[in-house]
Amino acid sequence: MATEALHENETLASLKSEAENLKGKLEEERAKLHDVELHQVAERVEALGQFVMKTRRTLKGHGNKVLCMDWCKDKRRIVSSSQDGKVIVWDSFTTNKEHAVTMPCTWVMACAYAPSGCAIACGGLDNKCSVYPLTFDKNENMAAKKKSVAMHTNYLSACSFTNSDMQILTASGDGTCALWDVESGQLLQSFHGHGADVLCLDLAPSETGNTFVSGGCDKKAMVWDMRSGQCVQAFETHESDINSVRYYPSGDAFASGSDDATCRLYDLRADREVAIYSKESIIFGASSVDFSLSGRLLFAGYNDYTINVWDVLKGSRVSILFGHENRVSTLRVSPDGTAFCSGSWDHTLRVWA
Amino acid sequence: MSGSSSVAAMKKVVQQLQLEAGFNCVKVSQAAADLKQFCLQNAQHDPLLTGASSSTNPFRPQKVCSFL
Numbered sequence: 001m002a003t004e005a006l007h008e009n010e011t012l013a014s015l016k017s018e019a020e021n022l023k024g025k026l027e028e029e030r031a032k033l034h035d036v037e038l039h040q041v042a043e044r045v046e047a048l049g050q051f052v053m054k055t056r057r058t059l060k061g062h063g064n065k066v067l068c069m070d071w072c073k074d075k076r077r078i079v080s081s082s083q084d085g086k087v088i089v090w091d092s093f094t095t096n097k098e099h100a101v102t103m104p105c106t107w108v109m110a111c112a113y114a115p116s117g118c119a120i121a122c123g124g125l126d127n128k129c130s131v132y133p134l135t136f137d138k139n140e141n142m143a144a145k146k147k148s149v150a151m152h153t154n155y156l157s158a159c160s161f162t163n164s165d166m167q168i169l170t171a172s173g174d175g176t177c178a179l180w181d182v183e184s185g186q187l188l189q190s191f192h193g194h195g196a197d198v199l200c201l202d203l204a205p206s207e208t209g210n211t212f213v214s215g216g217c218d219k220k221a222m223v224w225d226m227r228s229g230q231c232v233q234a235f236e237t238h239e240s241d242i243n244s245v246r247y248y249p250s251g252d253a254f255a256s257g258s259d260d261a262t263c264r265l266y267d268l269r270a271d272r273e274v275a276i277y278s279k280e281s282i283i284f285g286a287s288s289v290d291f292s293l294s295g296r297l298l299f300a301g302y303n304d305y306t307i308n309v310w311d312v313l314k315g316s317r318v319s320i321l322f323g324h325e326n327r328v329s330t331l332r333v334s335p336d337g338t339a340f341c342s343g344s345w346d347h348t349l350r351v352w353a
Numbered sequence: 354m355s356g357s358s359s360v361a362a363m364k365k366v367v368q369q370l371q372l373e374a375g376f377n378c379v380k381v382s383q384a385a386a387d388l389k390q391f392c393l394q395n396a397q398h399d400p401l402l403t404g405a406s407s408s409t410n411p412f413r414p415q416k417v418c419s420f421l
Contacts, residue, residue, distance in 0.1 A: 008360055015363040022370035033380045041385040045393070052404065056412040076411070093411060193369075231369065233376070250391045252384070270384035271376060294395035295388070296402050313389055338400045339412045353401070353412040 030272055038265070038274045042313035048296075051309060051319045056339065057351040059090050061097055066343035067124070068158075068330045072113045075336045079120045080349055081108035087122045089134065092341065092351050099134055101142045110158045114165040121149070121168055123156035129170050131182055150180045150187075158201045160212075162226075169212060169226075171198040177214050179226060191224050193231045200244045205251045213254050215242030221256050221266060235266050237273045244288040244331075248312075249295045255312075257286030263300050265312065277310045279317060288330050293337030301328030301342050307352075323350055 064084035071078055077098070081087045085106045089099040105126035112121045114131075123129040129150035132142055150156070154173035161168055162179075167188065171177045177191040177198055196217035204211045210226040221242055223233040240259035247254045253267045253274070261282050265275040277298060284304035291298055291312070298310040307328055309319040326345035333340040339353040396402055400410060 008357060012360050012363055015360065015367055019363065019367050019370055022367065022374055026370065026374055029374075030378065033378050035380055036382045036385065038381070038385040038388065041382065042389055045389060048402075053401070230372075233373065234369075248388065248391075249395070250388070252391075253388060267381070267384040267388065269379040269387075270381045271373075271378045272381065274381060274385060274388075292399050292401040294392050294399035294402055296392040296396060296399065313392055333401070336400070337398075338410050340401070351412055353410055 033270065034272065038313065039315040045313055047314070048311055048318050053309070053319060053321060053352050055323050055350045056353045057092055057095050059092070059095055059349040059351070060347070061088055061090075061100075062086060062347045062349075064347060065326075065345040066329060066347060066349055067107065067109045068111045068122075069332060069341055069343045069349060070111055070113045070120075071332055071334050071341065072117045073115055073335055074117055075334050075338070077113070077117065078341055078349065078351075079111050079113050079122075080330075080343055081111035081122050081124070082347075083107050087111055087120065087132075089120065090349070092339075099142060101132055101146075103130075107155070110156050110170075112159050112161055112168075114161050115163065116165050119165060121159050121161065123150070123159060123170075125155050127152045127155060127172070127174075129156050129159045129168055129180070131168070147182070147185075149182050149185050150178060151185075152176070152178070154197070157197065157199045160201060160203055162203060163206055169201060169203065171201045171214055173197040175216070177201055177212075177224065189226065189229045191222075191229055191231070193222055193224075193234070194218050194220060199241060202246050202254065204247055205249065207251060213245045213247065215245040215256055215258075217241045219258075221245055221254070223254075223268065233268060233271060235273060237264060238262070240285070243285065246290050249291055249293060255289050255291065255298055257289040257300050259285035261285055261302075263289055263298060263310065265298075275312070275315050277308075277315060277317070282308065287328060288332075288342075290331055290333045290340060292333060292340075299331055299333065299340055301331040301344075303327045305344070305346075307331065307342060321352065324348070 062082040069080040107125045109124040152172035158171040179189040194216040198216040201214040221235045238258040244257040262278040288301045307321040324344040330343040
């Protein structure tokens with residue numbers, strides 16, 4: 001028995017030193033390729049002018065903190081979820097509420113619109129992700145058609161339909177992400193690797209294939225192969241929880257927002273962080289990020305109630321937007337890039353253009 | 354036994370690192386140039402960047418029409 005334990009200790013020790021060696025080699029190789037900074041490459045790019053972006057619509061109706069929102073592909077409808085347990089579908093042009101459902105739990109931290117526009121998914125402290133078909137029949141009770149799809153062992157922090165209404169990707173406080181079949185509720189793939197709660201995820205633009213990125217309380221951003229369940233790339237440069245991740249429109253990079261008060265850009269082909277968006281005066285965490293259509297602008301919502309607009313290439317802030325009266329918790333640019341919507345702990349959502 | 358599970362965990366770490374080591378990276382200068390290129394090529398189609406006029410942005414105040 002003693003010899004077995006000794007053998008195991010030797011194996012563990014040799015594996016540890018192999019890991020150290022590999023890490024050292026990786027860092028050396030990566031350093032060789034780090035020949036320039038992104039903002040240096042962008043030095044001769046014309047600077048951006050003044051931006052006039054204002055709140056064009058305010059969506060009022062939630063009784064408590066807005067935690068999440070998503071746009072419908074029709075570029076006008078929005079679904080939002082709140083700490084009060086309500087999920088509301090809005091027409092952002094008219095600000096009318098089209099649907100509302102009360103979840104059996106409070107803190108509905110995640111919601112998503114189905115690609116067809118015919119259903120929404122949501123979940124939170126109930127540890128589940130449920131799908132509700134949207135019906136315009138006034139006699140139909142939306143809650144009656146509810147379908148429980150995902151089951152985690154801790155809160156649901158994020159959810160997203162894949163390219164169709166048939167599959168949903170979820171992220172959870174249980175440290176995992178998972179891919180589910182909506183019809184059967186079957187678990188198709190699970191993604192293990194985060195060392196703590198997973199707080200966010202984003203699917204790669206469909207042209208770039210079957211991957212997604214997730215961010216967590218372990219300060220790591222991880223890129224996953226959806227078919228194999230394998231982590232293909234991992235990035236650990238943030239100094240605190242990563243609250244939001246979003247792919248750059250080309251699919252070759254992604255941005256992250258963190259409690260360390262910075263947003264960062266990671267290039268997937270260079271396999272490293274290539275930009276950091278921060279200022280000494282910004283000391284509150286960034287809760288949500290999204291790119292404008294061309295990828296030149298990065299919109300980031302912060303816990304100090306503001307939205308900062310960053311020049312992605314030059315690394316400088318181009319605008320600061322005031323309006324919310326509490327933390328900005330969620331932010332998404334509309335599908336056609338004409339506006340972006342922010343949700344806040346002040347109970348409202350604002351559409352900016 | 355806790356010993357064997359830490360060996361198994363360590364094996365996974367080594368496997369992951371080997372996977373990452375086999376990754377063909379591009380130089381930052383090349384990657385950055387491509388990001389810049391994408392931005393510039395798509396700039397004119399980015400309404401929030403160009404500040405698209407009221408007539409094309411459904412959220413901006415519409416000019417009032419009068420019927421003659």
